[in-house]
Amino acid sequence: xxxxxxxxxxxACGDDQVSVYRVPKEKEPDxxxxxxxxxxxxxxxxxxxxxxxxxxxxxxxxxxxxxxxAPAGWAQKxxxxxxxxxxxxxxxxxxxxxxxxAFPGDVGGExxxxxxxxxxxALSPLSAGELDGAVTRLxxxxxxxxxxxxxxxxxxxxxxxxxxxIPFGGATWFFKLSGPGTSVKAAKPxxxxxxxxxxxx
Amino acid sequence: MNETxxxxxxxxxxxxxxxxxxALSIILIxxxxxDQVNLGVWxxxxxxxxxxIVTAKVGSLQVPVFPGGYAxxxxxxxxxxxxxxYRFRLGWRKAGIWITHLGLILLLVGELISGLLQKDFQxxxxxxxxxxxxxxSRQNEFAIINATDPATDEVTAIPxxxxxKGTVVQNPSLPFRVVPKxxxxxxxxxxxxxxxxxxxxxxxxxxxxxxxxxxxxxTYKEDERNVPAAFVELVGPDGSLGTWVVSPLLGNPQTxxxxxxxxxxxxxxxxxxxxxxxxxxxxxxxxxxxxxxxxNFSSRIQINPADGGPSREVLIYMNNPLRYAGLTxxxxxxxxxxxxxxxxxxxxPSWLAPYIACGAITLGLVIQFLIHLVGFARRRAA
Numbered sequence: 001x002x003x004x005x006x007x008x009x010x011x012a013c014g015d016d017q018v019s020v021y022r023v024p025k026e027k028e029p030d031x032x033x034x035x036x037x038x039x040x041x042x043x044x045x046x047x048x049x050x051x052x053x054x055x056x057x058x059x060x061x062x063x064x065x066x067x068x069x070a071p072a073g074w075a076q077k078x079x080x081x082x083x084x085x086x087x088x089x090x091x092x093x094x095x096x097x098x099x100x101x102a103f104p105g106d107v108g109g110e111x112x113x114x115x116x117x118x119x120x121x122a123l124s125p126l127s128a129g130e131l132d133g134a135v136t137r138l139x140x141x142x143x144x145x146x147x148x149x150x151x152x153x154x155x156x157x158x159x160x161x162x163x164x165x166i167p168f169g170g171a172t173w174f175f176k177l178s179g180p181g182t183s184v185k186a187a188k189p190x191x192x193x194x195x196x197x198x199x200x201x
Numbered sequence: 202m203n204e205t206x207x208x209x210x211x212x213x214x215x216x217x218x219x220x221x222x223x224a225l226s227i228i229l230i231x232x233x234x235x236d237q238v239n240l241g242v243w244x245x246x247x248x249x250x251x252x253x254i255v256t257a258k259v260g261s262l263q264v265p266v267f268p269g270g271y272a273x274x275x276x277x278x279x280x281x282x283x284x285x286x287y288r289f290r291l292g293w294r295k296a297g298i299w300i301t302h303l304g305l306i307l308l309l310v311g312e313l314i315s316g317l318l319q320k321d322f323q324x325x326x327x328x329x330x331x332x333x334x335x336x337x338s339r340q341n342e343f344a345i346i347n348a349t350d351p352a353t354d355e356v357t358a359i360p361x362x363x364x365x366k367g368t369v370v371q372n373p374s375l376p377f378r379v380v381p382k383x384x385x386x387x388x389x390x391x392x393x394x395x396x397x398x399x400x401x402x403x404x405x406x407x408x409x410x411x412x413x414x415x416x417x418x419x420t421y422k423e424d425e426r427n428v429p430a431a432f433v434e435l436v437g438p439d440g441s442l443g444t445w446v447v448s449p450l451l452g453n454p455q456t457x458x459x460x461x462x463x464x465x466x467x468x469x470x471x472x473x474x475x476x477x478x479x480x481x482x483x484x485x486x487x488x489x490x491x492x493x494x495x496x497n498f499s500s501r502i503q504i505n506p507a508d509g510g511p512s513r514e515v516l517i518y519m520n521n522p523l524r525y526a527g528l529t530x531x532x533x534x535x536x537x538x539x540x541x542x543x544x545x546x547x548x549x550p551s552w553l554a555p556y557i558a559c560g561a562i563t564l565g566l567v568i569q570f571l572i573h574l575v576g577f578a579r580r581r582a583a
Contacts, residue, residue, distance in 0.1 A: 019358045020374045021474065025348070083538075122450045124389035124415075153392045154408050158452060 065102075066143075066166070066173055069197035071190045074098065084173075089190070091183020093157050098191075102173040110135075110165055114148050117176070121152040121159045138195075143168060145195060149188075151181050160184040162191050168200065213283040222277050225268060229255070232267070243339075244421035251316045271313070278309045297569025304561030311554025322473060322546040324530070326481040327537065331505070333478035335528075335546040336470035341429055343447055345375060346454065346465040360471065364431045376460045380434040382444060385416040388430035390450045403432040406443030407455040407466070414446055431468065435459075475526065477506045482514065484535055484542040498532050500542040517544065 070076065070087055077086040087098040107113060114135065115125035126134055138145040146165040152158040160181035166173040175198070177184060177191050212218055233249035240248065249255055250270030256263040268276075281302060289295060322335035343364055347355040357374045365386065370379040382403055391413050393399050399413035414430045430448035434441055442459060447468035454465035482501040489496050499518035504525060506512070517523045523530040529552065533545035 016360055016362050018360070018363065018370055018372055020355065020372065021358075022353050022355050023474065025352060025354055086538075122390075122452065124391060124417075152452075153390065153412060154451060155453065 065201045066168055066198050067201045068100075068194060068199070071194060073190070074194075089177060089179065089183070089187050091179060091186055093180040093182045096177055096179025096183050096187060098175070098177045098194075100173065100175055102171045104171050106167065107172045110146055113165060113172075113174070114163075117148065117161050117163055118150055120178070121150055121161055123150060123152060140196065141199065143198065143200075145198075147195070151185075156181045156185075162188060164195055166198070210283070210287065213280060214287045215280075216284075218280050219277070219284075222273055222280065226270075226273050226277075229267065229270065229273065240421050271316075274309050274313065278306060281306060281309075294572060297565045297567070297572060299565070300568060301562050301565030304558045304563075304565060307554055307561065308558035311551040311558060314551040314554070315549050318548075318550055320473075320548040322548075323470075323533070324479065324544040324546050325536070325541060326479060326500075326502075326544070327541045328481050328484060331478045331480040333476075333507070334472045334474045335544075336472055338426075338470070340471040341449060341468055342471040343379075343431065343433065344454075344465075344467050344469055345379070346467070347374070347462055348456075348465050349462040354465075358472070361429060361468075364429075364433070376462075377435045377437040377442060380436055382432040382434050384429065384431040385414065386429050387417045387419045387427040388448065389415050389417050389428075390430055390446070390448050391415070402446070404444050404446045406457065407445040408451060409444070409446030412446055414448070429468065433466075475528070476508070477504055477526065479504060479530075481542050484539055486535065486539045498535060500532060500544065502530075 065084075068085075070085075074087040074089050077088055079086050083099050083101050085100040089096040089098050108116075111126065111128055111131050114131060118125055134148070136147040136149075138147060143166055148161070148163040148165070150161040150163070152160060157180045159178060162177040162184055164175040166175070175195065177187060179187075229249055233245050236249070237245050248269075252269035253272045253275075254265040255267040255269050257266045258264075285299075285302065289298070291299075321338060323338045324332060324335040326332050341361045343359040343361070345357045345359070347357075355374060357372055359370055359379065363370060364381045364384045367381045367384070369381075372379075393402070393411055393413045396413040396415070399415075402409055402412065402414070404410050404412070409432070414432075419427055428448060428450055430446060430450070432444055432446055434444040436442065437459065442457070445455060445466055447455075447466055449468050449470065451468070454467035456463060456465050458464070480503040482503055485497070485499045485501070486495065487497040487499075488494060497518060499516055501514060501516055502523065503512055503514050504523075515523050517530055517532050519532050522532070527548060527550070529547045529549065531545040531547065532542070534543040535541060536543060
């Protein structure tokens, strides 16, 4: 009885109060808060917050590769452990990031990966039936390219993603351009040219 | 009456009760472990261990089906204490048993306190960034920010639980009342143009007029997160200022002017501010040479006390958390191509209890063993 009383008393403390405080002004996030704060977990079916430590043990694809020609204005960045290549794409409202990654197998399939990207910019996930209407499929000399354009709600400067998924040589390659919506929109023709240059090594 | 009391006392001090409770706890742990498949660790802890009764859905009713962790633990505690009061006698020969049982009591009470008071937060810091608050990974708050002052913001934070109850908030810091019109614990927010036949929006101001809010089923899974949304009307002395939609999905706060001041509205993860700030100097993600296999994750952090005390550097890595000012910072994850660290921040006032309890139990067992050993040796010598 005493135990129940104590626990009720303790659990009643604190959580339901309106609080008022003064803090120094902070810089507003460049991304929608949910994407910025939770590492891309915005939608109910999105993956766990942040990059999971366990994920990094997944090897990147080795074997037959793809090669490409990047437009002159793009600045190559160090690729890092997980990326095949990394570019900085200049834009009027801030630079966008272009990443090239490849992982063995189908990496969960097209729908899961499109929804993962949608989650990163706070869009709700698509169902399997909606997928075909939301992507563009290209055939480029035998390479099957699935092109995805994702712009988040609200301000046109909110983060956007142009992505391409290309299954090749037993692996799945991801070409992803992400950055402020207006910059990504302006860089779309260059991104498509860049995709046209992708070919087997 | 006296007879009933005696019977109750006899049950409470009996070893049979101890055995029954231990058996029940084994079943509870087994069942909870199986249910993790459906619910995940977090929800399982609440359903099975941080509860007095475990309920199950029969038809549309929640029916109590099993004693929960608090009930079993509480009865074990009562059983142990009652046993001591009525059965054991004070004396040096039983000193070891007394100390062992005190350790057990501390373990049970410590677990109860951490179950009730432990709070988990998350802190996400980019390299070079300084932050003085952590954010809840489960709870949200509706922040109304008076952004008029060029240097500081006055924040009125209304917990999500108040919005969910529909309670009207009138606070001296606000020149208007906050009237929650609708609240969804999990909802998707899309542009209206993307949702054919969207019902008319309750919102009359801000971004909400362009958005369609669709309630989604609440998730309890560990790797999924509920994203709430709410429609909130602000009512000034001369009538309504408008109805806004707020959700962590909206990103940047919505701004409006009223009573000569600039206001911002945002639903965001609940924050706790600390009287010091942490700066991430460097996040390191070491690999075994020539492979992609991780060897170590670490964050070099600078602690800056707000009162101007000396700052110092610490290295947080896996299994080596930072314990500072009543909070424990664990290396949880990372993001942004190894340039952002994610620390798990835990407040657990009774974190020392299990260590002390295990120490006491060990000490008690050693003492009891030695008492028997010495007695045995003396009898042999005699």
